[in-house]
Amino acid sequence: MEFLSIGRKNFLKVSKIGMGLWQASSAWKGDEESIIEAVGTAMQNGVNFLDTAEAYGNGNSERVLGRALKKYGRENFIIATKVAGAHLRYDELQRAAEASIKRLGVNYIDLYQIHWPDPWEQIPFSQTFKGMKKLYENGKIKAIGVSNFAVRDLEEAMGILGDVPIVSNQVRYNLIQRNIEEEVLPFCRKNRITIIAWSPLAQGVLTGKYNKGNSPKGDIREGNELFSPKNLDSLENIIAVLKMLSEKYSKTSAQIALNWLISKEDVVPIPGAKNSKQALENAESASFTLEKKDISELNSAFASSKIDYLPQ
Numbered sequence: 308m309e310f311l312s313i314g315r316k317n318f319l320k321v322s323k324i325g326m327g328l329w330q331a332s333s334a335w336k337g338d339e340e341s342i343i344e345a346v347g348t349a350m351q352n353g354v355n356f357l358d359t360a361e362a363y364g365n366g367n368s369e370r371v372l373g374r375a376l377k378k379y380g381r382e383n384f385i386i387a388t389k390v391a392g393a394h395l396r397y398d399e400l401q402r403a404a405e406a407s408i409k410r411l412g413v414n415y416i417d418l419y420q421i422h423w424p425d426p427w428e429q430i431p432f433s434q435t436f437k438g439m440k441k442l443y444e445n446g447k448i449k450a451i452g453v454s455n456f457a458v459r460d461l462e463e464a465m466g467i468l469g470d471v472p473i474v475s476n477q478v479r480y481n482l483i484q485r486n487i488e489e490e491v492l493p494f495c496r497k498n499r500i501t502i503i504a505w506s507p508l509a510q511g512v513l514t515g516k517y518n519k520g521n522s523p524k525g526d527i528r529e530g531n532e533l534f535s536p537k538n539l540d541s542l543e544n545i546i547a548v549l550k551m552l553s554e555k556y557s558k559t560s561a562q563i564a565l566n567w568l569i570s571k572e573d574v575v576p577i578p579g580a581k582n583s584k585q586a587l588e589n590a591e592s593a594s595f596t597l598e599k600k601d602i603s604e605l606n607s608a609f610a611s612s613k614i615d616y617l618p619q
């Protein structure tokens with residue numbers, strides 16, 4: 308497994324692929340014991356970077372991760388969690404971090420992220436980032452990250468933090484959802500902010516196991532426009548290219564899709580895994596290199612696919 312430093316040299320060395328634990332929540336209905344096992348499998352296969360959030364299952368995902376850390380050793384992992392956008396007042400932030408630390412059963416959080424810039428409470432960033440700085444200075448968190456931040460948000464936050472860096476921005480990024488390439492990705496590269504890619508498998512679309520006659524039922528994905536028959540129809544071409552490449556490399560479609568992200572400098576995908584089989588497959592997606600012409604083929608297939616987010 309290769310490692311990279313989040314944000315800057317010799318800092319939070321994480322595996323080129325991590326693992327997300329939103330799956331340990333009612334949104335995904337993942338089985339807790341299977342997810343704990345999946346963490347063990349990920350670790351045995353070189354993955355040291357785990358992502359959760361207080362918002363996932365109202366703290367449940369952090370509790371499940373806490374059990375996994377107890378079983379496999381906290382020292383073997385870099386732990387990222389997030390404070391919900393609704394808890395960004397200075398005092399709430401201190402309490403939220405303490406509560407996450409308790410649920411995780413750790414002494415400190417490696418990477419503490421603002422989950423989203425909240426549009427309802429409208430707490431001034433000056434208050435929020437003063438709170439983050441305090442947690443950083445007290446050693447409760449080792450690094451400050453953000454999530455779903457636009458360039459304008461990053462600029463404001465960086466201005467407030469001064470010489471304390473924002474080391475990462477966790478955003479939606481996968482082969483078919485690439486909006487960040489326009490502005491966020493170049494800005495983050497220039498400012499040494501690592502991109503942590505959420506939904507790197509487009510919630511399963513890129514595994515090739517779903518199609519317009521077979522979309523996931525009974526979980527959060529029922530409300531995801533990606534799985535509408537029209538979109539799954541439009542994505543058939545890129546799913547076929549993934550399948551073709553999976554045969555060429557003797558890998559799965561999921562591994563090809565994850566490798567496309569891993570091949571990018573300073574991008575760390577965090578696929579959610581529900582079981583050991585998925586965790587192993589995802590960890591092994593970092594063990595090969597796609598040829599340039601195959602990357603181009605994936606990009607051309609993307610250019611000819613269209614996702615419609617309007618109600619259908």
Ligand SMILES: NC(=O)c1ccc[n+]([C@@H]2O[C@H](COP(=O)([O-])OP(=O)(O)OC[C@H]3O[C@@H](n4cnc5c(N)ncnc54)[C@H](OP(=O)(O)O)[C@@H]3O)[C@@H](O)[C@H]2O)c1
Pocket residue numbers: 326327328329330335358359422454455477478504505506507508509510511514523561577578579580581584585586588589
């Ligand atoms: N910051 C944010 O706002 C934000 C938002 C979303 C997610 N996240 C983070 O990002 C992580 C991943 O994103 P995500 O959960 O939205 O989507 P994802 O990683 O793109 O997809 C995860 C789903 O794909 C399927 N899967 C995973 N590995 C597979 C494999 N090797 N083969 C076949 N199927 C596989 C599983 O579902 P099935 O087996 O049921 O198909 C799994 O639940 C989350 O766990 C969370 O930590 C952050």
